[in-house]
Structure formats: structure tokens, C-alpha cells
Amino acid sequence: MIRRAAFATASVLALGLSLVGARADSPPIRIGFIVDLSGEFADYGTEILNAAKLYLAQHGGAIAGRKIEIDAKDTGGPNPEVAKRLAQELIVNDKVDLLAGFTLTPEALAVAPLATEAKKPMVIMNAATSIVTEKSPYIVRFSFTLGEIASVLAKWAAENGIKKVYTLVSDYGPGVNAEGAFKKYFTLAGGTIAGSDRSPLKGPEFAPFMQRVKDAKPDALFVFVPSGDQGVAVTKAYQDSGLAGAGIKMIATGDITDEAVIDQLGDAAVGLVTAFHYSDTHPSEANKEYVKAFQAAYGSKLRPDFMSVGGYDGMHGIYDALVRLNGNADPDQALEILRREKFESPRGPFWVDPDTRDAVNTVYIRKVERQGGRLVNTEFKAYPDTKDPDKTK
Amino acid sequence: MAVELLTLLFNGLAYGVLLFLMAIGLSVTMGMMNFVNLAHGAFAMLGGYLGISLTTRAGVPFLAALPLVFVAVGAVGAGIEVTLYRRFYRSPQLTHVLFTIGLTFMAVAGATYVWGSQIAAMRVPDWLIGQTMFLGLQVGSYRLFLLLVGGAIALALVFGLERTRFGAMVRATVDNRRMAQSLGIDVGRVFSLTFALGSGLAGLGGALAVNFLGGIQPAFPLGYLLVYFLIVVTVGGLGSTLGALAAALLLGLADAAAKFYAPVIASFAIYLVMVVLLMWRPHGILGRR
Numbered sequence: 001m002i003r004r005a006a007f008a009t010a011s012v013l014a015l016g017l018s019l020v021g022a023r024a025d026s027p028p029i030r031i032g033f034i035v036d037l038s039g040e041f042a043d044y045g046t047e048i049l050n051a052a053k054l055y056l057a058q059h060g061g062a063i064a065g066r067k068i069e070i071d072a073k074d075t076g077g078p079n080p081e082v083a084k085r086l087a088q089e090l091i092v093n094d095k096v097d098l099l100a101g102f103t104l105t106p107e108a109l110a111v112a113p114l115a116t117e118a119k120k121p122m123v124i125m126n127a128a129t130s131i132v133t134e135k136s137p138y139i140v141r142f143s144f145t146l147g148e149i150a151s152v153l154a155k156w157a158a159e160n161g162i163k164k165v166y167t168l169v170s171d172y173g174p175g176v177n178a179e180g181a182f183k184k185y186f187t188l189a190g191g192t193i194a195g196s197d198r199s200p201l202k203g204p205e206f207a208p209f210m211q212r213v214k215d216a217k218p219d220a221l222f223v224f225v226p227s228g229d230q231g232v233a234v235t236k237a238y239q240d241s242g243l244a245g246a247g248i249k250m251i252a253t254g255d256i257t258d259e260a261v262i263d264q265l266g267d268a269a270v271g272l273v274t275a276f277h278y279s280d281t282h283p284s285e286a287n288k289e290y291v292k293a294f295q296a297a298y299g300s301k302l303r304p305d306f307m308s309v310g311g312y313d314g315m316h317g318i319y320d321a322l323v324r325l326n327g328n329a330d331p332d333q334a335l336e337i338l339r340r341e342k343f344e345s346p347r348g349p350f351w352v353d354p355d356t357r358d359a360v361n362t363v364y365i366r367k368v369e370r371q372g373g374r375l376v377n378t379e380f381k382a383y384p385d386t387k388d389p390d391k392t393k
Numbered sequence: 394m395a396v397e398l399l400t401l402l403f404n405g406l407a408y409g410v411l412l413f414l415m416a417i418g419l420s421v422t423m424g425m426m427n428f429v430n431l432a433h434g435a436f437a438m439l440g441g442y443l444g445i446s447l448t449t450r451a452g453v454p455f456l457a458a459l460p461l462v463f464v465a466v467g468a469v470g471a472g473i474e475v476t477l478y479r480r481f482y483r484s485p486q487l488t489h490v491l492f493t494i495g496l497t498f499m500a501v502a503g504a505t506y507v508w509g510s511q512i513a514a515m516r517v518p519d520w521l522i523g524q525t526m527f528l529g530l531q532v533g534s535y536r537l538f539l540l541l542v543g544g545a546i547a548l549a550l551v552f553g554l555e556r557t558r559f560g561a562m563v564r565a566t567v568d569n570r571r572m573a574q575s576l577g578i579d580v581g582r583v584f585s586l587t588f589a590l591g592s593g594l595a596g597l598g599g600a601l602a603v604n605f606l607g608g609i610q611p612a613f614p615l616g617y618l619l620v621y622f623l624i625v626v627t628v629g630g631l632g633s634t635l636g637a638l639a640a641a642l643l644l645g646l647a648d649a650a651a652k653f654y655a656p657v658i659a660s661f662a663i664y665l666v667m668v669v670l671l672m673w674r675p676h677g678i679l680g681r682r
Contacts, residue, residue, distance in 0.1 A: 038501075040612040042510035171660060199652075200660035202616070204606040207404040207533070208652035215397070229512050233607030240533030242524045264514035264608050268522075302511060 028067040029322060029329050032090030034083050034111060035101040035125075037074035040228065043260050043302075044103040045074065048125050048311035050298050052100070055315035058293065064327030068319075071096060077103065080110035087111040091118045097329035098123060100314055103307075105129040105173050112136040119331045121338055123318055125310035129173045130181075130388050133358045138331070140338040140357045142317055142350075143310035144277045145388040146174050146224065149253045150181035152363040152383045153275035157220060157251060158189030165191060166218040166248075168209055168234075170225045171198035178224035178253060181390065186222075194218035199225070204233045210241035213248065220249040227258035227305075232265055239268045249273070254377065257368055259305040262375045265368075269375055272368045277361035278306040278347040279377040290346035309347050317341045317352070349384070356391045399530055401653050402646070407536035409645020410543030411605050413638050415617065416625035417546065418595030424632025425554070425563055426587055428478065429489035433595050433622050434614025435500035440466045440596025441609040442504065445513050455517050462600045463593040470592020474585050482584070497614050504611035512608035515600070535604055542601065543638075546594070550634040563587050567632075624663070628670050630677025639678050643670070 033052070035045030049072055061068050071094055073086040083102075090096045091114060099115055100123040102108040108127035112135035115122035124132060124141040133139045157165060165186055169175035175198060183193050194216040197209050213221050221243065225234050238250050254276025257269060280291050280303055290312065294304040321337040322329060342351035348362040363386045364379040371378075419433040440462045447458040481492055517535065525534040554560040565573040566583045574580045603609045629640035644663055651662030658665075670678065 038505070038510075038612075040610060040616055042505065042610075042612070043512075046510055197656045199656075203648070203659075205404075205408045205648060205652070207408070207536075208401065208649045209656070211397070211400055211404070211653060212656070229607035229610065231607065232512070232514055233605070236604070236607065239523060240535065242531055245524075260511050261608070264512055266514070266516065301509060 026064075026066045026327075028069045029063065029327060030069045030071055030094060030096040031098050031100050031318060032087070032094060032096035033070055033072040033101040034075060034086050034090070034099065034107065035072060036077045036079075036103045036107075037072070039076040039079075041077055041103055043228070044126060044307045045101070047260065047302065047305055047307035048101055048103065048314075050302075051294065051304065051308035051311035052125070052315040054294060054297050055312050055319065057297070059319055063319075063322050066327040068322070072101075075103070075107055077107055080106040083107035084110040084114065087114045091120060096120070097331075098318060098334065100318065101125055101311075102127045105132060108132050108139075109135055112139060115139065121321075121331055121335045123314045123338065125314040126307055129177050130391060131177075133356060133391075137357075138335060140317070140335065140341075140352060141359045142314035142341075142352070144306070144359050144361050145391075146178040146253065147181040147388040147390050148359075148361060148386050149275050149277070149363055150178040150222075150224070151185040151389050152386055153222070153251060153253065153365070154182045154184075154186035154191070155189055155383070156275065156365050156381065157222075158186055158191045162219045162249070162251075163191055164194045164218040165220050165222050165251075166194045166213045166216050167196045167222045168206075168213065169196075169198055169223070170201050170230065172201050174226070175201075175224050182222050185389065201226075201230075204229065206234050206237035207241060210237050210243060214241065214243055214246055217246070218248060220251050223250060223252040223256065225256065227255040227261055231256035231258070231261060235265055235268045235272070251275075254278075254306065254366065257366075257375075257377050258307075259303040259377070260307070262303075262368070262377070265375065267370075269368045270370060273365065274368070274377065275363055275365050276306060276377070277363055278309045279364065279366055279379055280304055281371070281376045282346065282348060282364075282379060284344075284346070284348065286344050287346040304346075306347075309345065313343075313345045313347075313350060316343060316345070348382075351385075353387055353391075356388070358388055358391055360385055360387050362386065396530065400532070401649055403527075403530060403532050404536065405646035405649030406642060407533070407540050407645070408648060409642035410539050411602060412621055412625050412645055413641035414539070414543050414546065414598040414601050415621045416598070416629075416641065417550065417634065417637055418591045418593070418598055419622045420626045420629065420632065420634065420637040421550075421554075421594060422588055422591035423626060424630075425567055426482075426584060426591075427567060428482065429486050430478075430493050430591070431490060431618065432493040432496040432500065432614070433591075434618050435497050436466055436470060436592045436595035437599030437602070437617075437622075438500065438504060438609060438611070438613045439469065440599035441515075441603045441613065442508055442513065443596065444600030444603065445515055445609070448516050455515075455521070459597060459600060463597040466596025466599075467589040467593025470595075471585050471589035473592075474588040478588060479581070479584070497618075500614060501611045504613075508611065510611060512610040513603075514608040515603040517604050521604075539601060539605065546597075547634060547638045554634060559583075559586070624667050628667055628677055630674075630680025633677070633679040636677055636679030640670070643678075 115138040116136040254274040365381040366377040422430040447453040629636035647666040
């Protein structure tokens with residue numbers, strides 16, 4: 001609190017000083033975005049970038065006479081090598097003041113050493129594997145971690161009569177992360193794990209896995225796959241394999257019922273219970289305004305989802321830091337502000353843990369419902385101030 | 394135990410038929426016409442999107458949409474053959490590769506422009522959702538449907554291409570173009586028709602695959618290029634319908650068995666089978682030497 005007050009005082013002073021010095025021809029503040037705008041994750045990057053631009057448009061694109069410019073680069077990912085090269089170009093040629101975006105974990109990991117070397121704050125707007133923030137002291141995450149989500153879902157399941165769970169995750173970093181956290185916290189809460197499988201990231205065929213699950217007779221199946229066609233495929237496989245009839249519930253992280261794809265799931269998804277930090281029907285004024293503004297700017301075809309909120313809040317953090325520094329993007333000072341951000345986000349209360357530089361969310365348990373011709377995630381239980389339980393530094 | 398094994402067998406075969414449906418169009422264009430058509434996936438994607446638009450926007454029933462997709466994508470294929478592909482038949486295969494990869498990238502960008510980057514899913518009738526009783530086994534309805542359609546297409550192609558006059562003309566044209574021409578075969582027309590058939594099948598395969606894969610998006614032609622199109626055609630043997638069917642079923646069964654019995658190796662089981670099969674028969678299971 002004292003620190004905050006000190007900052008406020010400092011920035012008021014700085015504002016006074018710079019008003020004298022500010023000129024219209026001051027160089028712009030440049031933010032380099034590294035996101036996926038083409039390829040199979042094009043949706044992710046589009047949501048992030050759209051939301052970040054929306055935040056800027058709502059708050060005015062200049063601070064202390066310096067224009068804020070977004071310089072967006074497309075990795076066409078998953079493509080860590082390209083992400084690294086783009087980051088190099090942004091830092092060396094384009095002289096950006098901050099790096100932002102980062103749709104996918106591998107891309108964030110590839111860029112992390114460059115952020116450290118060049119001393120550029122690196123604002124993560126999605127990339128949700130727990131370890132990401134440990135890879136550079138300049139990383140601050142404004143999204144969430146899978147450990148955060150999966151541990152809450154495990155707790156909720158154990159509290160609600162689910163005793164035996166089978167886990168099925170995509171075989172890559174985030175999947176392994178989700179699996180580990182779910183198993184650990186479900187077992188700690190007294191549950192047992194009936195079995196665990198990892199499915200190939202590229203394969204759409206889940207039926208043999210569903211058959212294994214059915215044979216193990218658990219109370220529930222925990223699923224993590226990345227949002228998109230895999231999520232639809234796994235939900236359909238669950239339905240077509242008769243697991244529900246055998247009394248096996250499906251529970252998942254909210255990636256599967258991401259608002260950008262949920263309507264493609266059809267009735268197969270109704271009743272599905274997921275844990276996540278954002279739903280576009282989150283009942284708050286801030287969210288209603290956000291959804292309205294997003295759709296006014298980009299049409300109602302692409303619904304704002306958790307990616308977009310990561311982009312919006314990340315931009316909120318950056319903007320706030322720049323205002324308080326009065327347009328002076330000193331990396332270390334900006335970092336100090338970014339790691340102490342705390343505000344009301346469309347997702348609910350949000351803050352960054354200063355010790356881990358990682359996102360702290362209210363994690364909600366939600367149920368898919370049909371509402372006026374579209375599918376929505378209705379939140380029914382909240383776990384406030386959830387940190388990734390396995391993060392220590 | 395028996396139920397378990399039969400369910401696994403059924404699922405493996407259904408997945409195999411899906412692979413067959415997605416690859417058979419390529420087997421026709423690449424195998425019969427000797428053209429390395431890496432843009433196959435673009436035609437499949439067009440079929441997928443057309444199917445979705447017809448069923449969800451135009452209100453055409455799913456079963457009626459399928460033949461429409463076949464005809465429409467076939468017609469687009471014929472158009473592109475006459476205007477573009479025809480110029481490259483005599484070029485080296487590297488040119489084919491570069492040309493068709495270029496086409497694919499254009500198709501990806503075009504699809505993003507027209508349909509957007511988000512995934513689109515197919516709406517299928519209720520009787521194709523959930524489970525059905527089949528020979529005393531609880532099986533996925535859509536999978537059963539795929540098995541039937543795939544079987545019918547395989548039969549039609551085997552008889553159509555290997556037992557009819559048109560089939561003989563196609564094979565004659567591929568084997569010796571000048572000789573076929575001197576015998577009075579309209580070589581250009583035969584190739585156009587064959588290419589239209591291959592494209593139509595690609596479109597049909599794409600439309601049928603959407604519901605199985607979960608959805609379709611503009612990156613589809615690149616994402617599925619290797620496993621779903623090239624491996625099946627190569628392992629099966631270029632130009633052989635039965636070969637492609639055998640390869641697809643084998644790969645489907647191998648994938649199901651690996652996922653069920655040894656999930657740890659599931660990510661690469663399909664590639665392992667490919668390597669073993671190609672070492673055993675370098676020209677494919679039923680390939681001509």
C-alpha cells in the first residue's frame with residue numbers, strides 16, 4: 001500500500017514535470033505482440049489482439065504525448081523458432097519497449113531468454129503452463145495456469161461425491177501440467193485415480209481411450225485438450241461411446257467449452273461441468289460492458305473468450321504501468337508495477353502475485369446450458385483468489 | 394472379453410474407413426494421373442465447408458447434402474484442371490509439389506477470408522448421434538454410417554475404375570498417353586473427368602470427416618496432409634483403390650489397438666506401422682511396380 005502511494009506520488013510529480021517537456025513529436029511507445037494469427041490457432045491470437053486493441057481504443061492511444069503502437073507479428077504456430085526470430089526482430093530492429101501476447105506455451109518459452117537478455121517486460125496473455133513465469137524474471141502473466149484450474153476442479157469433484165476419476169489429457173506441456181495438478185489435489189482430497197491416459201496432440205480419434213475409461217468404471221472422466229476441434233471431437237467421442245449411460249460423468253477444464261467454439265459442440269455439451277476463470281456470461285457490470293464493447297467492435301460472430309480477456313487485462317496492466325511512469329517505459333520500473341497489478345477484470349477480481357509474477361484468479365465451476373439459442377457456461381460456484389498451488393517462486 | 398475386442402475392432406475399422414474416405418480422392422488424382430496433388434486437402438476442406446453451409450444455412454438435409462457436395466467440388470475440380478493443372482502434366486514432379494502447395498496456402502487464406510478462422514462443425518441428424526445396436530454390439534451411430542458409406546464407395550470405385558470402359562481408358566491414358574491418343578481416346582477429357590472424380594471424392598471425404606474430427610477450420614489442408622492423405626495413399630500403393638482401403642483399415646486398426654493396449658506408444662504407432670509396411674512393400678501393399 002505504501003509502495004503504491006509512493007508510486008502515485010512519484011507519478012503525479014513526473015506528470016507535472018513531463019507536461020512541460022511533452023511534445024507532439026515524441027517517439028511512440030511500441031509494444032511488440034507475438035501471437036498466432038494464422039494456422040490452427042489463428043483464433044487464439046485474433047481474440048487476444050482484438051481485445052488488446054479494444055482496450056487501447058477505449059482508453060485513448062497516447063500517454064504523455066507518446067502514441068502507443070501495437071506491432072503484431074504472426075507465428076503461424078505452434079512455432080517456437082519463428083516466435084524467437086520475431087522477438088529478435090522486434091527487439092533489435094523495431095526497438096519495442098515491451099513484448100506481449102504469447103498464445104502458446106512453447107512460443108513463450110522460446111522467447112523468455114531474449115526478454116531476460118534485452119531486459120524487456122514480457123506480458124503473457126495466454127500461454128498457461130505453470131513453468132512459463134519461471135523462465136525469465138521479466139515475465140508477468142495476465143492469463144491463468146492449468147495448475148490453478150485443475151486443482152480447483154479436483155477439489156470440487158472430491159467435495160461433490162466423485163470418488164474415482166480417470167484422467168485423459170493431450171500429450172504436451174499443458175496437458176501434462178493439468179494431469180499432474182488434478183491427480184495430486186484429487187488424491188490429497190481423498191479421491192482415487194482409476195487410470196490416466198495421454199492422447200496424441202494431433203489425433204482426432206478418442207474412441208479406444210473411451211473404451212479404456214468405460215472398462216475402468218470411474219465416477220468421472222477428467223479431460224484436458226486444447227480448445228478447438230479436439231474439444232469437439234472428445235466430447236462427441238464421450239457421447240458416442242455411451243459413457244454417460246454407464247454413469248461416468250465428464251468434467252474438464254474450460255478450454256473445451258471456450259466461447260469461441262462452444263456453439264459447435266451442440267447438445268452433446270449441455271450439462272458438461274468445467275472449471276475456468278472466464279465465462280462471457282459472468283454476471284458483473286464490468287463483463288457486460290466488455291462483451292458489449294467487444295461485439296460492437298468486432299461483430300457477434302466471434303464471441304469474446306478467455307483468450308480475449310487475457311489480452312484485455314494484459315493491455316490493462318501495460319497501460320496502467322505506462323500511465324504511472326508517465327510514458328517512460330523503463331523496463332525495470334514497468335516490471336515493478338506490472339507485478340503488483342490488481343483490478344476488477346471482466347472475469348471478476350484479478351491480481352498478479354508479486355512473488356511469482358503469476359496470475360491469481362477466481363476460479364469458477366460452471367455448467368453448460370442452452371440460453372436463447374446459444375450455449376453458455378453458467379457459473380455456479382466460485383473459488384476466490386486461487387493461485388497455482390505448486391508455484392513457489 | 395469378446396465384446397471388448399469386437400468394440401475395439403469396430404472402432405478401428407470405422408477410423409480406418411474415415412482415413413480411406415479422406416485419402417481416396419488423392420489416390421485417384423495422384424495414383425491414376427501421376428500428378429502430385431498436395432492441394433487435395435484444399436478440395437476436402439471445400440467439401441467440408443460446403444457441407445456445413447448447405448446443412449446449416451440452406452437447410453438441406455445431411456444425406457442430400459453429400460451428393461451435392463460431391464458434384465459441386467467435382468465441378469470446381471474440373472474447372473481448375475482445365476484452367477491450371479492441365480499446364481503442368483509434363484512438368485517435373487517438383488513443379489507439381491510447389492504449384493499445389495502454393496494453391497493450398499491460397500485456399501487456406503481464402504477459407505479464412507470467407508468462413509473465418511474459428512472452427513465450424515457439421516450438424517448431423519439425430520439418428521446419427523449417440524449409439525446404435527449393431528449385431529448385438531453398442532456402437533457409435535456415425536461410425537456405423539461411415540463404415541457403410543465407405544464400403545459402398547470402395548465397391549463403386551473398384552468396379553467403376555477397374556472393370557469399366559472408362560476405367561480402362563483412364564489407365565491406358567496414364568500408361569501411354571500418345572498411344573492412347575492415337576487409339577482415338579480423348580485424353581484431355583479423360584483427365585478432366587478423372588480429376589473431377591478425385592476432387593469430388595476429396596470433397597465428399599471432407600464433408601463426411603467433419604463430424605468425426607470435431608470440426609473444420611482453414612488450417613485443415615495443412616494439418617491433415619501427412620497422416621490422413623499421404624500415408625494412406627503411399628502405404629496402399631499409388632492408384633489402387635483396394636490398396637488404399639487395405640492400408641486405411643490396417644492403420645485404423647493399428648491406431649485403435651495401440652491406444653487401447655499400449656497408450657504410451659499411441660502417438661507414433663501409426664508411423665511405426667507405416668515404416669514396417671513400406672519396408673516390406675516399398676511400392677505399397679497393392680502398388681504396381
